[in-house]
Amino acid sequence: MKQEAGKESTPPLEEEIEELRRQAESLGGGGSFDDSSCPPEARLDFWKEVVALESAPRASLFRQLEGRSLALPRPEEVPATGMKKLVGQVTQALAGLRVFLSGTEALTDRQVYSDLWHHLLRDEYEPLPPRQGEWRIEHVPEGGARGGRQYVKYFLKPVAGPPGSPGYYHVTFKL
Numbered sequence: 001m002k003q004e005a006g007k008e009s010t011p012p013l014e015e016e017i018e019e020l021r022r023q024a025e026s027l028g029g030g031g032s033f034d035d036s037s038c039p040p041e042a043r044l045d046f047w048k049e050v051v052a053l054e055s056a057p058r059a060s061l062f063r064q065l066e067g068r069s070l071a072l073p074r075p076e077e078v079p080a081t082g083m084k085k086l087v088g089q090v091t092q093a094l095a096g097l098r099v100f101l102s103g104t105e106a107l108t109d110r111q112v113y114s115d116l117w118h119h120l121l122r123d124e125y126e127p128l129p130p131r132q133g134e135w136r137i138e139h140v141p142e143g144g145a146r147g148g149r150q151y152v153k154y155f156l157k158p159v160a161g162p163p164g165s166p167g168y169y170h171v172t173f174k175l
Helices: 012-026 040-055 061-067 080-096 109-120
Strands: 099-102 134-140 150-158 168-174
Touching (some): 080 109
Antiparallel strands (some): 150 168
16 A cells, blocks of 8 residues: 555554544543553554453443342441441452452541442443453542542553563543
Protein backbone atom coordinates (compact mmCIF):
# COMPACT_ATOMS: atom_id res chain seq x y z
CA MET A 1 0.00 0.00 0.00
CA LYS A 2 1.30 3.43 -0.90
CA GLN A 3 1.78 5.84 2.00
CA GLU A 4 0.63 9.45 1.61
CA ALA A 5 3.43 12.00 1.59
CA GLY A 6 4.10 13.48 5.04
CA LYS A 7 1.94 10.90 6.91
CA GLU A 8 3.36 8.08 8.98
CA SER A 9 1.50 4.82 8.95
CA THR A 10 0.29 3.37 12.24
CA PRO A 11 1.67 -0.10 12.94
CA PRO A 12 -1.06 -2.80 12.81
CA LEU A 13 -0.52 -3.66 16.49
CA GLU A 14 -1.17 -0.03 17.50
CA GLU A 15 -4.30 0.03 15.34
CA GLU A 16 -5.59 -3.11 17.06
CA ILE A 17 -4.85 -1.60 20.49
CA GLU A 18 -6.74 1.58 19.59
CA GLU A 19 -9.70 -0.43 18.30
CA LEU A 20 -9.81 -2.43 21.56
CA ARG A 21 -9.53 0.79 23.57
CA ARG A 22 -12.54 2.22 21.64
CA GLN A 23 -14.50 -0.99 22.24
CA ALA A 24 -13.69 -0.87 25.96
CA GLU A 25 -14.78 2.75 26.15
CA SER A 26 -18.08 2.00 24.39
CA LEU A 27 -18.67 -0.85 26.86
CA GLY A 28 -18.00 1.47 29.78
CA GLY A 29 -14.58 0.11 30.67
CA GLY A 30 -12.18 2.71 29.36
CA GLY A 31 -10.94 3.49 32.87
CA SER A 32 -8.05 5.78 33.57
CA PHE A 33 -5.18 3.62 32.47
CA ASP A 34 -2.02 5.17 31.08
CA ASP A 35 -0.37 2.36 29.20
CA SER A 36 2.24 4.38 27.35
CA SER A 37 5.12 2.84 29.28
CA CYS A 38 4.03 -0.74 28.53
CA PRO A 39 5.29 -2.70 25.54
CA PRO A 40 2.70 -2.96 22.73
CA GLU A 41 2.20 -6.70 23.29
CA ALA A 42 1.34 -6.11 26.98
CA ARG A 43 -1.04 -3.27 26.06
CA LEU A 44 -2.75 -5.50 23.49
CA ASP A 45 -3.22 -8.27 26.06
CA PHE A 46 -4.47 -5.76 28.62
CA TRP A 47 -7.09 -4.20 26.33
CA LYS A 48 -8.25 -7.64 25.17
CA GLU A 49 -8.80 -8.49 28.84
CA VAL A 50 -10.70 -5.24 29.48
CA VAL A 51 -13.02 -5.85 26.51
CA ALA A 52 -13.59 -9.47 27.61
CA LEU A 53 -14.38 -8.38 31.18
CA GLU A 54 -16.66 -5.53 30.13
CA SER A 55 -18.63 -7.72 27.72
CA ALA A 56 -19.00 -10.61 30.19
CA PRO A 57 -22.30 -11.02 32.06
CA ARG A 58 -22.25 -9.24 35.40
CA ALA A 59 -23.52 -10.48 38.73
CA SER A 60 -23.90 -8.75 42.07
CA LEU A 61 -21.59 -9.85 44.85
CA PHE A 62 -24.68 -10.26 47.04
CA ARG A 63 -26.04 -12.90 44.67
CA GLN A 64 -22.65 -14.60 44.36
CA LEU A 65 -22.27 -14.81 48.15
CA GLU A 66 -25.80 -16.15 48.55
CA GLY A 67 -24.86 -18.76 45.93
CA ARG A 68 -22.09 -19.84 48.31
CA SER A 69 -24.73 -20.36 51.04
CA LEU A 70 -23.67 -17.33 53.06
CA ALA A 71 -26.54 -15.83 55.04
CA LEU A 72 -26.66 -12.04 54.60
CA PRO A 73 -29.20 -10.66 57.09
CA ARG A 74 -30.20 -6.99 57.08
CA PRO A 75 -27.66 -5.01 59.18
CA GLU A 76 -30.27 -3.98 61.75
CA GLU A 77 -31.12 -7.66 62.35
CA VAL A 78 -27.57 -8.54 63.42
CA PRO A 79 -26.91 -8.22 67.17
CA ALA A 80 -23.80 -6.30 68.20
CA THR A 81 -22.30 -9.52 69.56
CA GLY A 82 -22.52 -11.22 66.15
CA MET A 83 -21.39 -8.39 63.88
CA LYS A 84 -17.62 -8.98 64.07
CA LYS A 85 -18.04 -12.66 63.21
CA LEU A 86 -20.37 -11.84 60.29
CA VAL A 87 -17.99 -9.22 58.85
CA GLY A 88 -15.20 -11.81 59.08
CA GLN A 89 -17.33 -14.40 57.24
CA VAL A 90 -18.28 -11.89 54.52
CA THR A 91 -14.72 -10.67 53.97
CA GLN A 92 -13.47 -14.27 53.86
CA ALA A 93 -16.17 -15.20 51.33
CA LEU A 94 -15.31 -12.09 49.26
CA ALA A 95 -11.66 -13.17 49.29
CA GLY A 96 -12.82 -16.47 47.82
CA LEU A 97 -14.25 -14.42 44.94
CA ARG A 98 -10.96 -12.47 44.77
CA VAL A 99 -12.59 -9.28 46.05
CA PHE A 100 -10.66 -7.46 48.77
CA LEU A 101 -11.56 -4.45 50.92
CA SER A 102 -9.07 -1.95 52.27
CA GLY A 103 -9.11 1.31 54.16
CA THR A 104 -12.00 0.35 56.43
CA GLU A 105 -10.00 0.51 59.66
CA ALA A 106 -11.70 3.75 60.80
CA LEU A 107 -15.17 2.21 60.44
CA THR A 108 -17.01 0.04 62.91
CA ASP A 109 -17.92 -3.50 61.89
CA ARG A 110 -21.54 -2.37 61.66
CA GLN A 111 -20.62 0.52 59.32
CA VAL A 112 -18.58 -1.83 57.11
CA TYR A 113 -21.37 -4.42 56.93
CA SER A 114 -24.03 -1.77 56.39
CA ASP A 115 -22.08 -0.29 53.46
CA LEU A 116 -21.51 -3.77 52.07
CA TRP A 117 -25.13 -4.85 52.46
CA HIS A 118 -26.76 -1.66 51.16
CA HIS A 119 -24.30 -0.67 48.44
CA LEU A 120 -21.13 -2.56 47.58
CA LEU A 121 -22.61 -6.06 47.52
CA ARG A 122 -25.41 -4.75 45.29
CA ASP A 123 -22.98 -3.45 42.66
CA GLU A 124 -22.48 -5.80 39.74
CA TYR A 125 -19.01 -7.08 38.93
CA GLU A 126 -17.60 -8.92 35.97
CA PRO A 127 -16.55 -12.45 36.82
CA LEU A 128 -12.77 -12.74 36.77
CA PRO A 129 -10.97 -15.23 34.55
CA PRO A 130 -9.76 -18.30 36.46
CA ARG A 131 -6.63 -17.58 38.52
CA GLN A 132 -6.21 -14.10 37.03
CA GLY A 133 -6.68 -10.78 38.73
CA GLU A 134 -8.65 -9.50 41.66
CA TRP A 135 -11.00 -6.67 42.58
CA ARG A 136 -9.76 -4.21 45.20
CA ILE A 137 -12.31 -1.95 46.85
CA GLU A 138 -10.68 0.87 48.75
CA HIS A 139 -12.56 3.02 51.26
CA VAL A 140 -11.91 6.74 50.84
CA PRO A 141 -13.14 8.59 53.96
CA GLU A 142 -13.83 12.03 52.44
CA GLY A 143 -16.76 12.97 50.17
CA GLY A 144 -19.03 10.74 48.15
CA ALA A 145 -22.77 10.31 48.09
CA ARG A 146 -22.86 7.30 50.42
CA GLY A 147 -23.14 8.89 53.83
CA GLY A 148 -19.85 10.75 53.42
CA ARG A 149 -18.02 7.62 52.29
CA GLN A 150 -16.68 6.90 48.84
CA TYR A 151 -15.11 3.80 47.39
CA VAL A 152 -12.70 3.26 44.54
CA LYS A 153 -12.67 -0.07 42.71
CA TYR A 154 -9.53 -1.49 41.10
CA PHE A 155 -9.04 -4.46 38.86
CA LEU A 156 -5.55 -5.81 39.33
CA LYS A 157 -4.10 -8.35 36.94
CA PRO A 158 -0.76 -9.90 37.77
CA VAL A 159 1.75 -9.63 34.97
CA ALA A 160 5.37 -10.55 34.62
CA GLY A 161 7.53 -7.48 34.94
CA PRO A 162 11.16 -6.59 35.35
CA PRO A 163 12.72 -7.41 38.75
CA GLY A 164 11.60 -4.93 41.39
CA SER A 165 8.48 -3.88 39.48
CA PRO A 166 5.15 -4.06 41.32
CA GLY A 167 3.96 -6.72 38.87
CA TYR A 168 0.44 -5.34 38.42
CA TYR A 169 -1.41 -3.16 35.97
CA HIS A 170 -4.56 -1.60 37.27
CA VAL A 171 -7.64 0.19 36.05
CA THR A 172 -9.39 2.50 38.49
CA PHE A 173 -13.13 2.99 38.58
CA LYS A 174 -14.87 5.30 41.03
CA LEU A 175 -18.05 3.90 42.51
